[in-house]
Amino acid sequence: MLTDIILTVAGAVLVGIFGIIVAFFLMGIDRIVTARMQARIGPPLIQPLTDMRKLFTKENVVPANAIPWLFNMAPVVALASAITILLYIPVGGFPPVLSGGGDLILVMYLLTLPALALVAGGFSSGSPYATVGAQREMVTMIAYEFPLAVVIIAIAWKLTVSGIPLPFMLASVQANPVWGLVGPLGIIGILILFFVLLIVTPAELSRIPFDTPEAETELAGGVLVEYSGKNLALFTLTQGVKTVVMASLVVALFIPYRLSAILPTPAILQPVLDLLFYLVLVVLVSFIAVSLIRVSMARFRINQVVSAYWMYLSLVGIAGMLLIMADHILGVV
Amino acid sequence: MDMSAPLLTGYGIWVPVAWLAASVVAGIVIYLLWKTGESSYKKGTELERPYLSGNMEPEKGAVHVRASNLYWGFLQALKGYYDVLVPVHTGVLTDYMIWFVAVTAAILVFVGVLS
Structure with missing residues (x-):
């Protein structure tokens, strides 16, 4: 029992450190790729780390109207809860640290925690800009939950009717890639769900075109307007870790493959190969869901965010789910 | 347990x-x-005032964002839905009873047809 606890704690710390390193890496790649697409050279890969170190040396201003304990606690809770989600998702080609401790439903709920911490921080700032930003963050959160739930439920339903036990467990999803369980119609359905999850990702991360809670040009940073120094550093890092979380979730649900299982590799090199393959996939997902969309689009208004998710993307997601169901029924008949 | x-x-x-x-x-x-x-930071200075794009800070009550604004984006996006739904909430008990009976009847017919 004690050994289990020590191993879990050590695993949690290691995954946390790994998540933060990959977060810096993804943020660096995002800035370089974005700059290149805008015909700029862009900063070096380690720029996000340099920015973070600088923020830690800057003044940590607490506004006069703020609730100091809540204002300071929000960034700590946000980053800690983002790292905790990583413990339930396969990262770096390895099984989750808490693989038997939670399922996809839990992951879906845990994804709201960093956003709720951000909302609490915004409301506690005592600034009208931050309050409006926090309200927008809540509305955005409500908006993207439904399409996200449709994606997860559709995959779990397919696993259930395929006779796979515990369909909401990520271990079950990983062991039974959903692509192999469906026919041609179902593959179209899964491609649609894949697309839906890629579009949910920028909203989870408050990135363009769904960055209405921050909206620099109209709300001057919105929910983060009063944050500076180490508090701002932690919120920025939270966004980086959430990028790792979302990219890892997309990989776990739709590309749950290990390269070492396909290529004959010496046993000692298998973890390295799987880690590299995971990093390639995560960078690819992050490029499509974050960088490419960010560069190609302008910001939506908050009511457009709700329309996009509750109407268009939900309908697209449900269409994908119906295709998977139709594929199953036709296959059975 | x-x-x-x-x-x-x-x-x-x-x-x-x-x-x-x-x-x-x-x-x-x-x-x-x-x-x-x-x-640390310089307490009691301009740094502590909320950022309002260079404008003077109005009285606290004047800049308070009311809770009713919380769902503005939501209500605006689903305006067509709420335009129909809100007038239906008349506050008259008999209206609610009629809705209740009608919806229950519709569900029973639907379930009957399915089975």
């Missing part, structure tokens, strides 16, 4: 104690990291 036992839903699992323990460990590590940063 064993508090550390996993909650089985039949479709998945959740172990609340494991999540709590992991959150506490992560929280302590991040708090220690946070403590290494600069904590």
